[in-house]
Amino acid sequence: GVHSGPGRPSRTGGPVPLVLSAKSEAALREQAARLSAWLGERAGLPLPDVAHTLATGRARFDHRAVVVADGHPEAVAALAALAGDRPHDAVVTGRAALASGPVLVFPGQGSQWADMAVELLDTHPVFAAAIEDCHRAFAEFTDWSLLDVLRSRPGAPGLDRVDVVQPALFAVMVSLARCWQAYGVTPAAVIGHSQGEIAAAHIAGALSLRDAAKVVTLRSKAITALAGTGGMASLALPAADVERLLAPRPGRIGIAAVNGPRSTVVSGDAAALDALERDCAEQDIRIRRIPVDYASHSAHVEELDETLHRVLDGIAPMDTATGFISTVTGEPVATTGLGTGYWYRNLRRTVRFEQAVRTAYERGHRIFIEVSPHPVLTAGIEDTLQETAGATDEPYLVTGTLRREEGGPRRLLTSVAEVHTAGGAADLVPHPDADCPGPVDLPTYAFQRRNFWLAPDTGARNAAAAGAGGGV
Structure with missing residues (x-):
């Protein structure tokens, strides 16, 4: 219509x-x-x-x-x-009850699903136009078509490739953020988890679409060099407990991300992860292997240092009024610092997501919107806020955008309605x-x-x- x-x-x-x-x-x-x-x-x-x-x-x-x-x-x-x-x-x-400016939260990998963009591409002009912009921006750096990938056209590469899934998720997250903005939801601050920081930087106005496209496509292409060398796993435990579990294997596995008070991701050598899984089974600890064969946020990334500095050279980060709460530091950073070195550190260092959420809360933010095709961080945000807000009983809102198999305007409007009814x-x-x-x-x-x-x-x-x- x-x-x-x-x-x-x-x-x-x-x-x-x-x-x-x-x-x-x-x-x-x-x-x-x-x-x-x-x-x-x-x-x-x-x-x-x-x-x-x-x-x-x-x-x-x-x-x-x-x-x-x-x-x-x-x-x-x-x-x-x-x-x-x-x-x-x-x-x-x-x-x-909530009047504070919202925080838009952009996750890393894991929220993707096969037809995540198709329904909105066909029904939502803002979403479709933003995807079209990403499609054109990617064409300079990739030998595959974003639209072919999102529509699962014959011959298009699959989302099982890191150099395809990361740009595809970036495009969907950015386009969903444009939808939120079309509904009057303007971020007061952004938080990005791992590769989600690239989308966060673009939506905050710190990276042009061309620069963000360059970072997400060329960096994920560089990661393919690490294929088969490592792995990642998530544990339903506090980071301090995970540190104790890892102590017997110094240097072979490290903490990749702290997503919440009881949600920690580790990465490192595949054999060491196998051994950790066995230990966890014996101690009745929940551990889930993440379906990747490389170890982001670990020492493995150091071999990409030179490559990333070379291929990402020339990006020009800009100053922005939107708060950028870094998950590399856990604190707000000046967006003019989001140059080539930052995007290496973002891939190498531990993702301090829990700390970034605490920082946002301490700075007065009470509305957290995960901008993704499926919520993967909302539970971690909820846990963090429950612990941070403590007994104050102060209201806050955590919501997602789309959900797996619910990728259309109904789900999007329902998410916007949650923000509206909470006072946003x-x-x-x-x-x-x-x-x-x-x-x-x-x-x-x-x-x-x-x-x-x-x-x-x-x-x-x-x-x-x-x-x-x-x-x-």
């Missing part, structure tokens, strides 16, 4: 977000009941028009809900469930254009214990002009 504005739901199909808010939970449920009954009698009314009026013609209160519905029957049923305080897959509810600046307005003719006279706000009816000729437009409307 024709799309309404940047990446907005189209009038001719696809899910739309119906945004509700109220001053109390009871009023929110009453609102949903009225809207459900009202919509039930108007099967011919285009849902995008209803969505647009709800999003633009109403004040924003703290008790919030979004119904992500694909068609009238689902909208009516989901609103009725919300009214009756029953769970429904299409309903997202929350209390707007997220714009769920299906922006009007020629295809979205405008306001609908909706049932009025469900004021508790008193009635206030708009005169029938005013409509939502005048109510908004009179001050009843509110920004997101």
